[in-house]
Amino acid sequence: MEDILKQVQQGTLTVEEAKIKLATYENLGFAKVDHHRKKRQGFPETIYGEGKSAEQISAIISAIRANNDYVLVTRITEEKSVEVQKNHPDLLYNNQAQILHSLRRSEDIFGTGYIAVVCAGTSDLRVAEEAAVTAEVFGCEVRRFYDVGVAGIHRLFDNIDEIQNATVSIVVAGMDGALPSVVGGLVSHPVIAVPTSVGYGASYNGLAALLTMLNSCASGISVVNIDNGFGGAYNAALIHKLAQRKEEG
Structure with missing residues (x-):
C-alpha cells in the first residue's frame, strides 16, 4: 500500500x-x-x-x-x-x-527441492495430474512416480530413494487406499494423501480409500477430500515454499 x-x-x-x-x-x-x-x-x-x-x-x-x-x-x-x-x-x-x-514463468519457480507426486495406478492419473500440474503452476518442481501401487510394491521400492529426497509427497490412490500408509512409513517428510473414487462397488466411490487413509497407522499423513488433487497440491506447495524459505534463511 x-x-x-x-x-x-x-x-x-x-x-x-x-x-x-x-x-x-x-x-x-x-x-x-x-x-x-x-x-x-x-x-x-x-x-x-x-x-x-x-x-x-x-x-x-x-x-x-x-x-x-x-x-x-x-x-x-x-x-x-x-x-x-x-x-x-x-x-x-x-x-x-x-x-x-x-x-509457468521461470521467475516464479522457487527453491531447489521438489515435490513427489506418487500415484498408485493408471486409473488414478487424472487426480494425480491435477495435483502435479497445480503444483507446477504454483512454482514448484515436481517429479512424478506413477503406477507404483501396493499390488506390485517392488515398483515403489525401485523409486523410493528419489521419493525420500522430496520436500513433501502427494500420494494418490483409489481402491483400498493403502499406498499413503506405505510411503508414510518410509519417508521423513510430510505426506498429503489423496483418495480417488476409483474402485469396485465396495469402494463406495472413494469412501473406502478415504477411511483407510484417515485411519493410517503411519505418522505424518494428512488427508484431503476424494479426488481433490488440487487441494493436495495446494497444501504441498505451501509446505514446500516454507521449507525453501527455511533453507535459504
Missing part, C-alpha cells in the same frame, strides 16, 4: 490506477474476484471450472490477468477450454488433468 501511495505522489501512477490496485476484490456481478489472495496466502485465486460457463470463466480470467497474476482453472472440460482460449489463446490446456493454465 505504501509503495502504491508513493507512486501516486511521484506521478507514476494515476489515482484511478491506484484505486484498482488497492481494491481487495473486483465485482463482476456473477463473481467477486479476490485480487488480494496472493498477498494474503501466497498464491492467486484459482478458478473452479465446474458449474461456470465459458463466458464467465473467460471474464474472470481477464480480471485476474489485469492484475498480472497467473491463471489456473481446474475441472474444466476440453469443450469449455476451447471456447475460453478464443479470448485467451496463450493459455495451455492439460486434458488429463482437466486444467487450463498460464505458462
Whole structure:
C-alpha cells in the first residue's frame, strides 16, 4: 500500500490506477474476484471450472490477468477450454488433468527441492495430474512416480530413494487406499494423501480409500477430500515454499 501511495505522489501512477490496485476484490456481478489472495496466502485465486460457463470463466480470467497474476482453472472440460482460449489463446490446456493454465514463468519457480507426486495406478492419473500440474503452476518442481501401487510394491521400492529426497509427497490412490500408509512409513517428510473414487462397488466411490487413509497407522499423513488433487497440491506447495524459505534463511 505504501509503495502504491508513493507512486501516486511521484506521478507514476494515476489515482484511478491506484484505486484498482488497492481494491481487495473486483465485482463482476456473477463473481467477486479476490485480487488480494496472493498477498494474503501466497498464491492467486484459482478458478473452479465446474458449474461456470465459458463466458464467465473467460471474464474472470481477464480480471485476474489485469492484475498480472497467473491463471489456473481446474475441472474444466476440453469443450469449455476451447471456447475460453478464443479470448485467451496463450493459455495451455492439460486434458488429463482437466486444467487450463498460464505458462509457468521461470521467475516464479522457487527453491531447489521438489515435490513427489506418487500415484498408485493408471486409473488414478487424472487426480494425480491435477495435483502435479497445480503444483507446477504454483512454482514448484515436481517429479512424478506413477503406477507404483501396493499390488506390485517392488515398483515403489525401485523409486523410493528419489521419493525420500522430496520436500513433501502427494500420494494418490483409489481402491483400498493403502499406498499413503506405505510411503508414510518410509519417508521423513510430510505426506498429503489423496483418495480417488476409483474402485469396485465396495469402494463406495472413494469412501473406502478415504477411511483407510484417515485411519493410517503411519505418522505424518494428512488427508484431503476424494479426488481433490488440487487441494493436495495446494497444501504441498505451501509446505514446500516454507521449507525453501527455511533453507535459504
